[in-house]
Amino acid sequence: MLEARDITVIYDRRRVLDGAGIAVPPGTTVGLMGPSGCGKSTLARVLALLQRPASGRVAIDGTPVHRWRHRAPRELRTSVALIFQQPRLAVDPRLTLAEIIAEPLRATGRPIGRAAELAEEMGLTPDLLDRRPHEVSDGQLQRACVARALTLRPRYLICDEMTTMLDVSTQAHLVARIEAYRGATGAGVLAISHDRELLTRWCQGPERVHTWPPSA
Numbered sequence: 001m002l003e004a005r006d007i008t009v010i011y012d013r014r015r016v017l018d019g020a021g022i023a024v025p026p027g028t029t030v031g032l033m034g035p036s037g038c039g040k041s042t043l044a045r046v047l048a049l050l051q052r053p054a055s056g057r058v059a060i061d062g063t064p065v066h067r068w069r070h071r072a073p074r075e076l077r078t079s080v081a082l083i084f085q086q087p088r089l090a091v092d093p094r095l096t097l098a099e100i101i102a103e104p105l106r107a108t109g110r111p112i113g114r115a116a117e118l119a120e121e122m123g124l125t126p127d128l129l130d131r132r133p134h135e136v137s138d139g140q141l142q143r144a145c146v147a148r149a150l151t152l153r154p155r156y157l158i159c160d161e162m163t164t165m166l167d168v169s170t171q172a173h174l175v176a177r178i179e180a181y182r183g184a185t186g187a188g189v190l191a192i193s194h195d196r197e198l199l200t201r202w203c204q205g206p207e208r209v210h211t212w213p214p215s216a
């Protein structure tokens with residue numbers, strides 16, 4: 001279970017999250033929706049260990065998190081992957097798509113063969129893999145980001161508005177790919193979106209879609 005409890009985050013003395021929590025069981029897709037600015041992305045970053053909350057607890061499969069960012073143990077850091085809304089802000093523009101996908105494998109000293117397999121599964125042809133971000137579409141770049149997120153076989157995936165601004169067929173392909181990964185590995189998925197219909201379909205029913213904050 002990926003779990004956050006009583007999370008408080010303060011920006012410039014403004015309390016953006018105040019006692020927030022969510023639980024993502026393994027093998028399940030949980031949806032999270034809420035108005036713009038309510039702190040969904042902030043919660044996503046806390047869960048992905050990219051941002052330390054002012055207070056609160058995060059636990060990954062029962063292991064409590066005490067340190068965030070580069071100070072968090074690698075085993076915990078790599079067990080949660082975050083896919084961002086805007087792929088162009090999430091990649092190094094100097095790298096080719098092939099290099100972007102292989103980045104986590106190189107950084108952790110693992111063989112990069114898995115990157116090519118994932119690229120193929122994401123429908124990225126070899127000519128696309130040789131291009132840099134400015135030479136591909138948003139949808140193609142987001143496919144590369146999804147492949148990159150899966151390289152280290154995370155136990156939890158957080159998709160933060162992953163398909164916003166993409167066409168319907170790219171959206172369906174990315175969601176299907178994430179769901180196939182979940183089915184094959186038993187990973188837990190947190191899907192964040194403004195689109196209730198998308199989340200209801202993705203989570204296979206409205207009961208797993210949380211509206212946050214609960215009073216909204």
Ligand SMILES: Nc1ncnc2c1ncn2[C@@H]1O[C@H](COP(=O)(O)OP(=O)(O)OP(=O)(O)O)[C@@H](O)[C@H]1O
Nearest residue numbers: 011012016034035036037038039040041042043161
């Ligand atoms: N690093 C930061 N410093 C200061 N304020 C921030 C920072 N990051 C986010 N905020 C503010 O915190 C609030 C919550 O932002 P966040 O991106 O978490 O919301 P969100 O629910 O994901 O919004 P959206 O649905 O529009 O993406 C917003 O008012 C935002 O301006």
